[in-house]
Amino acid sequence: MKKILFSIGILITFAFSCSTTNTIVEKTKENAFAKGADVGWLPQMEATGYQFYDADGTKKDCLQLLKDRGINTIRLRVWVNPSDDKASGHCSKDETVVMAVRAQKMGMRVMIDFHYSDSWADPGKQNKPLEWRNHTFSELLNDVYFHTDDVLNALKKAGVTPEWVQVGNEIPGGMLWPEGSTDNFNQLAQLLNKGYDAVKAVDKNIKVIVHLDEGNNSKKFRWFFDNAKANNVKYDVIGLSYYPFWIKTDYKENIADLANNLNDMSARYDKEVMVVEVGGVDTLEQNTHDMLATVIKAVKAVPNNKGLGVIYWEPEGAKSWSHYELSAWKSDGKPSMALDAFKE
Known part of the structure; x- marks a missing residue:
């Protein structure tokens, strides 16, 4: 017994x-799993006196409000020599370091997004920094390397090593036009590889992201990353943006395309994938919540745990301050219920 x-x-x-x-x-x-927020506007919002409140009306730190809703990752853009313009400036090296330290102290993980410009870089514009405007291609290669190295070492000196670094922001047409255009993919590949090498020289464990828009557009992604493979571009993660609003659809019309593209990118190139930008209309809280929850589900469903995370672009960037209608913040300074999707 x-x-x-x-x-x-x-x-x-x-x-x-x-x-x-x-x-x-x-x-x-x-x-x-990274549940993230890009908060590049936050320092300016605070500097201009914007106040953030919890659902009960209590004044609270913005990062704490995000953390309370399940956010564990902060994404920060970096511009080379930005202006002081409220909407299209700031995001300098020094400002980025301060924000990264603050995020890390809150227990957040950090992603750095290099635009390689003095202001916004996206599919419609990839303007060289003014300081680099007349540089030769060889000089541009050095510019990319040393700018990347400079920012990352400043972060490292402050005690922050990012988990991910984007080399370029939404670059389906390339970056640093015209030299880095996809019309000359070999030169674009060299620029991307200089960024990659600079990142790995600072810390080989940082994952390098190459990022395109229209994450539901398989044809665009296959074309770009087939060319990247043919030109020996070095990277670790495929980053995708997904904004149904900008392609004038509801997410239900193409969320399956996003899910299929995530799986295809991961399998076709044997890479990890991540939705590094997503957003929905601020006044359509339930729709944006449901869209976000469905995107998270799609990324988590990528086989072999190769779906790394989802990052909301400027959820705190309330329209009353930014005039941007895809935040997840209400006119009373409180977070939208859309962000509760990160808690679920």
């Missing part, structure tokens, strides 16, 4: 141990 009881005790202990281990593993896997 004692032997039987002893055996039963061992089985119960083993079962409990396995259950506990599985719980820990599942919890660790859940925590590894």
